[in-house]
Amino acid sequence: MKKGFTTIKDIARELKVSPSTVSRALKNHPDISEDTKRAVNELAEKLNYQPNAVALSLKRQRSNTIGVIIPEIVHYFFSSVISGIEDVAYEASFNVIICQSNEMADREKANIKTLLANQVDGILVSVSKATKDFSHLEKIKNSEVPLVFYDRIIPGFKADQVIIDDFDASYRATKHLIDIGKKRIAHFAGPKNLLIGQHRKQGYQKALEDAGLPVEEELVFDADSFEKARLAVLKVLESGIAIDGLFAVNDLTAIGAMQTLQKKGIKIPQEVAVVGFSDGRFSGITDPTLTSVDQHGYEMGTVATQLLLKRIHSKEDYPCETKVLNANLIIRGSSVFSP
Amino acid sequence: MKKGFTTIKDIARELKVSPSTVSRALKNHPDISEDTKRAVNELAEKLNYQPNAVALSLKRQRSNTIGVIIPEIVHYFFSSVISGIEDVAYEASFNVIICQSNEMADREKANIKTLLANQVDGILVSVSKATKDFSHLEKIKNSEVPLVFYDRIIPGFKADQVIIDDFDASYRATKHLIDIGKKRIAHFAGPKNLLIGQHRKQGYQKALEDAGLPVEEELVFDADSFEKARLAVLKVLESGIAIDGLFAVNDLTAIGAMQTLQKKGIKIPQEVAVVGFSDGRFSGITDPTLTSVDQHGYEMGTVATQLLLKRIHSKEDYPCETKVLNANLIIRGSSVFSP
DNA sequence: GTGAAAGCGCTAACAG
DNA sequence: CTGTTAGCGCTTTCAC
Numbered sequence: 001m002k003k004g005f006t007t008i009k010d011i012a013r014e015l016k017v018s019p020s021t022v023s024r025a026l027k028n029h030p031d032i033s034e035d036t037k038r039a040v041n042e043l044a045e046k047l048n049y050q051p052n053a054v055a056l057s058l059k060r061q062r063s064n065t066i067g068v069i070i071p072e073i074v075h076y077f078f079s080s081v082i083s084g085i086e087d088v089a090y091e092a093s094f095n096v097i098i099c100q101s102n103e104m105a106d107r108e109k110a111n112i113k114t115l116l117a118n119q120v121d122g123i124l125v126s127v128s129k130a131t132k133d134f135s136h137l138e139k140i141k142n143s144e145v146p147l148v149f150y151d152r153i154i155p156g157f158k159a160d161q162v163i164i165d166d167f168d169a170s171y172r173a174t175k176h177l178i179d180i181g182k183k184r185i186a187h188f189a190g191p192k193n194l195l196i197g198q199h200r201k202q203g204y205q206k207a208l209e210d211a212g213l214p215v216e217e218e219l220v221f222d223a224d225s226f227e228k229a230r231l232a233v234l235k236v237l238e239s240g241i242a243i244d245g246l247f248a249v250n251d252l253t254a255i256g257a258m259q260t261l262q263k264k265g266i267k268i269p270q271e272v273a274v275v276g277f278s279d280g281r282f283s284g285i286t287d288p289t290l291t292s293v294d295q296h297g298y299e300m301g302t303v304a305t306q307l308l309l310k311r312i313h314s315k316e317d318y319p320c321e322t323k324v325l326n327a328n329l330i331i332r333g334s335s336v337f338s339p
Numbered sequence: 340m341k342k343g344f345t346t347i348k349d350i351a352r353e354l355k356v357s358p359s360t361v362s363r364a365l366k367n368h369p370d371i372s373e374d375t376k377r378a379v380n381e382l383a384e385k386l387n388y389q390p391n392a393v394a395l396s397l398k399r400q401r402s403n404t405i406g407v408i409i410p411e412i413v414h415y416f417f418s419s420v421i422s423g424i425e426d427v428a429y430e431a432s433f434n435v436i437i438c439q440s441n442e443m444a445d446r447e448k449a450n451i452k453t454l455l456a457n458q459v460d461g462i463l464v465s466v467s468k469a470t471k472d473f474s475h476l477e478k479i480k481n482s483e484v485p486l487v488f489y490d491r492i493i494p495g496f497k498a499d500q501v502i503i504d505d506f507d508a509s510y511r512a513t514k515h516l517i518d519i520g521k522k523r524i525a526h527f528a529g530p531k532n533l534l535i536g537q538h539r540k541q542g543y544q545k546a547l548e549d550a551g552l553p554v555e556e557e558l559v560f561d562a563d564s565f566e567k568a569r570l571a572v573l574k575v576l577e578s579g580i581a582i583d584g585l586f587a588v589n590d591l592t593a594i595g596a597m598q599t600l601q602k603k604g605i606k607i608p609q610e611v612a613v614v615g616f617s618d619g620r621f622s623g624i625t626d627p628t629l630t631s632v633d634q635h636g637y638e639m640g641t642v643a644t645q646l647l648l649k650r651i652h653s654k655e656d657y658p659c660e661t662k663v664l665n666a667n668l669i670i671r672g673s674s675v676f677s678p
Numbered sequence: 679g680t681g682a683a684a685g686c687g688c689t690a691a692c693a694g
Numbered sequence: 695c696t697g698t699t700a701g702c703g704c705t706t707t708c709a710c
Contacts, residue, residue, distance in 0.1 A: 055703035394687035
């Protein structure tokens with residue numbers, strides 16, 4: 001393509017030496033005389049020589065590139081994961097090819113095909129919600145290209161993985177509400193069929209249990225969006241269920257709930273304290289600011305990439321690793337102590 | 340790398356034909372007999388043959404890959420741009436290599452080097468805030484790799500570009516406030532040295548002018564963040580400047596202002612109507628919801644990529660194009676008509 | 679200390 | 695209809 005890209009041959013021709021000599025000189029091979037080295041490096045500099053990474057990949061049978069499959073890049077959590085991936089990859093001189101599945105199984109499949117065709121040295125995957133059939137992922141395993149799952153894993157699939165301890169995070173979020181003196185804490189829960197929703201609910205219930213508080217199903221509501229939260233709050237208020245705390249499965253839900261509570265004249269955190277689960281960067285701009293679990297997307301990206309690079313660089317096989325990240329509870333205005 | 344990747348040679352050997360025959364059969368070349376084609380395709384299928392994209396790139400001198408340099412992926416605007424890029428690239432069977440500059444000039448430079456070394460067929464750039472020296476970008480131009488700027492351009496640099504009409508958007512935002520009956524509209528402005536800030540302020544002023552309203556410098560405040568907005572509002576209130584409308588240079592600023600106004604008992608939009616400029620997805624979750632300019636990041640990504648692909652596929656040179664996208668004003672609760 | 683040659687996987691011009 | 699050959703840019707044995 002682009003004419004004007006200097007190759008090793010160009011340098012060799014000009015200097016009347018062989019391409020192999022140039023190649024060696026450029027990598028400072030001990031066999032080459034100082035004179036030749038100097039001449040080669042000077043000319044390379046002058047002609048702005050750049051090694052052709054594609055030729056190198058073909059030769060070396062490795063591309064110094066890792067592939068990433070991400071459900072949807074526009075979510076703050078995922079973009080921060082990418083940011084972490086990118087940073088670690090950059091440090092290790094690896095490129096990153098990003099593919100979005102847009103939550104479609106077909107697209108995920110096509111992405112994997114592309115990545116494999118491009119000889120990526122490893123693949124990071126967060127599976128799409130629509131993926132039911134895992135044969136394309138099995139195919140990666142068979143191709144001996146290292147594979148690491150992040151966030152959305154496939155239970156039982158043998159591969160390295162990085163996940164968040166949803167149970168623990170929810171436990172701590174709920175415990176925090178208990179610690180500041182709340183006794184009837186509602187939970188706005190996610191879909192029952194998603195692992196993530198189950199774990200968060202279980203953490204909530206365990207915290208109540210451990211504190212000797214009753215675990216009541218009537219305090220758990222099916223609400224995992226801004227709008228559903230509004231409705232759920234209205235339902236709570238109408239039915240006369242008295243609550244003094246709320247742990248929501250995500251931030252948007254928490255924010256929807258806060259707004260509706262406030263509209264009804266309920267003071268936050270004095271009357272009802274609220275804790276969310278971070279999937280955005282909303283927590284700092286609400287009024288009051290929202291206590292929330294920080295999912296550490298960036299860290300997840302770095303850890304997953306480190307796992308992958310380790311696998312790529314290792315000669316022999318070793319057992320799969322699972323890293324469980326602890327999510328931090330960031331305490332903000334919506335749940336400060338208020339006796 | 341990965342053993343077990345089937346190559347054309349493997350198929351050829353097994354079928355006792357030459358690699359070229361296999362190559363031709365696979366691309367349905369008319370010269371090849373139906374029998375051979377069938378045999379080849381069947382075996383290819385069976386062995387799960389995938390063409391090696393790296394070898395193809397080397398051969399063809401084009402990689403079917405475009406490089407993207409993005410300041411920071413975690414911003415909603417930028418991640419939505421990527422989403423647009425990705426979608427168009429995917430349709431055209433192009434891969435996308437993403438590099439973050441993290442607003443650092445060095446990193447941007449290194450990224451470009453990597454992209455060129457990887458023989459990308461074109462590059463999309465939004466320049467980092469720190470970039471003062473443009474030699475690395477000039478280098479792209481010299482290398483004959485097509486280059487398209489999106490959002491952050493370099494004035495005077497000859498290349499295709501896609502930008503948003505900040506002036507027009509601000510004009511319409513301000514005009515909207517005037518249309519709903521506001522007469523003393525403040526502007527919370529961005530840094531004076533950034534083009535973007537200048538244009539937004541100019542659009543604001545022109546709208547006032549055209550409506551026959553006085554253009555007062557005392558109504559323009561240096562405030563482009565959540566926190567600065569708080570302080571600016573307090574200043575406004577203390578100084579007794581009466582305002583009934585506010586156009587902020589971005590959403591976070593608008594939200595900070597709204598909250599402070601509300602805390603002081605001022606009703607939005609009845610007493611003061613507020614309009615932001617979207618750089619996030621906050622507008623739907625504030626109370627009231629925030630009227631804001633939608634920057635159409637996704638569209639910017641698609642348009643920029645189309646421009647780039649056109650340039651990549653075109654044989655002859657043609658004059659640089661500049662696409663100016665109109666940003667929509669999305670009217671929400673913070674500025675509904677209230678006589 | 680340097681060069682020639684082979685080869686990574688694929689294609690295409692040229693032969694037959 | 696199919697095979698041979700050369701070559702994309704680079705590295706790396708093997709010779710000298």
